Amino acid sequence: MNLYRKIYLDVIEEIRSGNLKIGDKLPTEKAMSEKYKVSRITTKKALDLLAQEKIIERFQGKGSFVSSGHIKNQESKKEASVKALPHLSGLVGLIIPDFSDVFGLKQVKMIEEKCSEYNYHLVIKRTLGYAEEEKKAINSLVDKGLDGLIIIPAHGTHYNHDLLRLVVDKYPLVLLDRYIKGIPASSVHINNQKATIMAIKYLLEKGHRELAFISPPKEGASSIEEREIGFHIAFSDQNLPVNNNYFLLDIQSSIPKNFSSDNVKEIAENDRRKIEEFLKKNPEITAIFCTDYTIANMVYSVLESLGKKIPEEYAIVCFDSVSTTNGNPLFTHISQREDKMGEEAVHLLMKQVNGEYDPKHVEVDFDFIIGETT
Template sequence: MNTPLYEKIYEYIIDQIKQGQLLEGDRVPSEKELAAEFDVSRITSKKALDLLAHNNIIERIRGKGSFVAHQQVENNEWTSNEMQSSMITNSKLIALIIPDFDNAFGLTLVKTIEKMCMQHKCNLIIRRTGGKTEEEASAIIDLVKSGVDGLIIFPVHGEHYNTEILKLVLNDFPIVVVDRYLRGIPASSVCTNNQSACETLTNYLFNLGHKDIAFLSPSPIGTSTLEERLQGFHIAYSKQGLKLNPDFLLIDLISSLPQNYEDHPETMEADFQSIKHFIENNPEVTAFIVSEYYLALTLRNVLNKLGKKIPEDYSIVCFDCPEDRFDQALFTHINQHEEEMGKKAVYLLIKQLNGEKIPKHTLIDFTLVEGKSTAPIQSL
């Protein structure tokens, strides 16, 4: 097993003290100097200095630096196992920032993150942003100021990244992004293979005989999850040698979060009317791919109001759908593997906290679940 990089720095400083290269009261190289010398991030060198300070080998003085403490090094033989035990007793504080969650999507993710944090002896704080960028920024600032050691962030939809996330990445703050990734920002991310998932949904409808398929979504601009689902839709058409009618894209909807659906009737009504006009203006459409579950519910309500039946008149597929213990799923849908996503997010964050290098982009598999919302076109 490879020795973690922070341990190598730790042992290097111990060695320097034992050999008399560093004496009591001498200044120890700074985080920046050690990071450059060992070619590691500053979070790694900081971890080594923090552990040295915790074990009273050095003394850290704010604004001045780190200095060899008055101690008996020869009686302070720290093995790797003892260092690991020391770190474990210092419980880490991790925060999860998420727009919202329920049993359609997010609840299993949150439960898994909480469970994994407990297994790693970490405490967890959860902050919901309601899908608002300003709430997300406020949560990041507040949590970092309060001393959290790392963040798992489920970013809000938006054309522009939250600058507070960018600041964290530039400062080497331990962070893992879930459900999507941020283009051009080297933050570690864990998300579903959304392009492949939407290709799978589209091909499923093709196999049922549907060719005139509509795509419904919030604006995909700036949100990798939605961008890749739209790409998967286009790619599936291209691979079939079919021409996609651009009029079949309705991608400016807004009521995709649980609280939008329940607490904001004005956004629901706006989307209801947009979908209603879309259906009336595109009578040749026979099936819909909906990028998010709550929009699929809105679509179903519109079709019911118009006197249309599912799946007799229209087939619907979507992403995510709550489990029904007594019947098959309401919608044929992509089931995202939230448990695997949560486990991977915590695993990668712990590795960052240990000063290890981690992959920047991790894709999680998915499962297509057949529900009551689809039927072959010849039976329509």
């Protein structure tokens, strides 16, 4: 049973049994939170629902008091629990920059499916990668009294305050696909270092030594930071030097907020010029590791425009990919198990909803799939 439902039904039972009478003052939100070992947000949700149904009245600065005889029409705690009152149906929020066939769609479907199995409805908010939209989504969903949130944080570090507030309040929360440094929240993600090491080791075993690393700015994104670290570790494991000139770390086109930008074409053209200049400046490069599919697709297009052959002259490896018309993946890539990530996120969230607040970091396995670019 959801914890706010338990508080709600316990108060009703206390009134029905006569332990609480009309006009009696209820314990404070703080006291109830300590009694049930839940966040103030959860307690407030239960009390707000009781007030909405006129079972109690709440007065600013004074507290909550048992109201008039409306309780006579309420079912007992046991009856209400068995019937699972419609107005107490569970709600879970998913805050996500965006999703597509390349990455995210399978994840969303699995989250919805698993929420349904727990008898929860899913509310989805897309932020398009904007910090302000993420902040609005968090505040909006929390204010609506949702039982918990699954969040794929937008790119960057400047929204930590809102997430940290939820963690401090012990609000049920799971970060998906990445974590944010300094915020002790549960998270579900793959081992990005391990995945990148596997990909780079594969390229090194194929004889490539001049490898490039292309990504968007890190800006606190744990997944990109770990992929860059994995790149360095792979070379170190083989006692090979890394050429720092082979890093291009400011591609903007794959940042979600730029997908809907008014100057999206200008951003893409600027990135294409960066990639073309980068490759011309470093003609020794024979293999390119891209941190996402959008960048890999752009690199592929730039190489084609330069008359280069793939994979004969250049190999490309990335995270995630789509299939070509013959059903095979275009890019050799690390395939994140989106459905498993979504499933684990819901399981972690449900544990928190039921009072387990110990932050856990779950690593989901991945697959390395050979495509046409190597």
